[in-house]
Amino acid sequence: MKELHLISFNYPYPPSYGGIIDVYYKIKALSDLGIKIHLHCFIDQIPDKIDPEVKEITENIFFYKKKKNPLLYFSQTPFAAAIRDSQTLLTNLEKIKAPVLFEGLQTTSIIRFLRKNDHKLYLRYHNNETEYYKGLSLSEKNIFKKIIYRIESLKYTGYQKKLLKRFETVFCLSEKEYKEVEDYSGNAQLIHLFHGNQTVKQLDKKGNYFLFHGDLTTADNKRALNETIDLFKTLPQYKLVVASDRASEDIKRKISEVKNISLTPIQTTEKLHDLLENAHGNILISYQNSGTKVKLFNTLYNSRFVIINGNITDDSVLTDLCLYGADMNEIRQHIITSAEKDYHDTENRKKILENTHSDIAKAEEMIKVIFKN
Secondary structure (H helix, E strand, O other), X not given: OOEEEEEEOOOXXXXXXXXXXXXXXXXXXXHHOOOEEEEEEEEOOOOOOOOHHHHOOOOEEEEEEOOOOHHHHHOOOOHHHHOOOOHHHHHHHXXXXXXXXXEOHHHOHHHHHOOOOOOOEEEXXXXXXXXXXXXXXXXXXXXXXXHHHHHHHHXXXXXXXXXHHHOOEEEEOOHHHHHHHHHHHOOEEEOOXXXXXXXXXXXXXXXXXXXXXXXXXOHHHHHHHHHHHHHHHOOOOOOEEEEOOOOOHHHHHHHHOOOOEEXXXXXXXXXXXXXXXHEEEEEEOOOOXXXXXXXXXXXXXXXXXXXXXXXXXXXXXXXXXXXXXXXXXXXXXXHHHHHOOOOOOHHHHHHHXXXXXXXXXXXXXXXXXXXXX
16 A cells, blocks of 8 residues: 655645645545655644544544744745744654655655655645745735745755755746756656646536626736736626635725626536536636636636636646736727627537646656555
């Protein structure tokens, strides 16, 4: 029986946002292929019970509380990594001799105590954290947060370089990051996002509205929404639905002032899929170049037209399945033209996505690498 330690930056259920979606569906796919997963989670509060969906796909689950010491902002280690440090985690790893997969650089603080010959070490490289925090700093309006993100970006510059060579393999999400890691440390492997979708939905030719969905607490999504609201103000003939469980009072007020825009909560995966299935087109915009966004898969599998800008994916296969706009004028034009069109791309998407982006195929690739001996 093959066993694997997987160290997650958070509890992976429900799989409701980018990074944690990748973690949950990766565990599920590896478990479906017979891998025993020893799951280690850094969390704010230890849950009263473990969800059956997680229990079913793991052998053991261990929880560690994130540190709350604000002085860690002054540590040379990036704050997100410094708060995820645990002696108990080290003890638990020693009890079961198995390879270790770190989910993101923020889970790697303990690596300095691990001897390489005791465990084979692997990294799921969720982001180039230097670029990620730099992007957050640029999009953030709050001056205090802007400075914090910029400092975190600078800390990660040295931290990434110091650590990347320590891993047997670094599993990258995007072409851009794959090339960066391969050039630097020569241990990169491209494994695209795990997303949980299995079949492309067969839908009618027309939907009822355009959809923007996402976590509206992040600076990138807030900026993208503001651009999209301004766009639909100039397109009163088309309806935009904004779907999010985390909208500020300021965003709610801004949406309420535009007649053709409405806000709805998501709450469950079923509700999100219902929103996607009834949308005629989806607006996906980002100002951060950090590989393929998980919501792109959700829209391609479960909805009709998908209108994107250049930062939503760097995978040319996926870009070809979308309507690409280099700027907001081009995105505006795609909204107008797609609104008048019938949707006919289901079979083409099925052929491409189910052949090249299935979770099981990605898990098989990871198993070949981790358990090659």
